[in-house]
Each structure stands twice: as C-alpha cells, then as structure tokens.
Amino acid sequence: MVNYNPYNIGFQAGRDALSAIEDYFYGKSEKDIKTSLLGLLVFLLTTIYTISPTPETAEELICTAQKNAAENW
Secondary structure (H helix, E strand, C coil), X not given: CCCCCHHHHHHHHHHHHHHHHHHXXXXXXXXXXXXXXXHHXXXXXXXXXXXXXXXXXXXXXXXXXXXXXXXXX
C-alpha cells in the first residue's frame, strides 16, 4: 500500500510548479522567474484565505509555513 502523506503531496506539487516555471523561463530573465514565483505565492495565499474558515486560521497556517521555510533555508 502507498503511504499517504498530504504534506508530501503538497510539497511535490510546489516542486512541480517551480519546475514548470523554470522550464518556461529557462535561459531568460531571472526577473521573470521571480515575478512568476510571486504570482504562484499570491495564488497559494489567496487559496488559503479562501478555503480557511476564518482569516485567523489562514494566518496560522501561513505563519507555520513561513516558520518551516525559514528553518529549512
């Protein structure tokens, strides 16, 4: 049986999105990559706020993600 891990599924989806952005802009401006990452981040944050029951719940999730990212930097 395959081990079901929602965190890993989401993380892999992010890696796939980054790979798609890098493939699209390969050899082009780094600024375009950064702008595309901004678009991805805004999409994710908007989605979190949309699906969360309250803004506070969304902010808790975002703070947890930001903390994890900083620790893994």
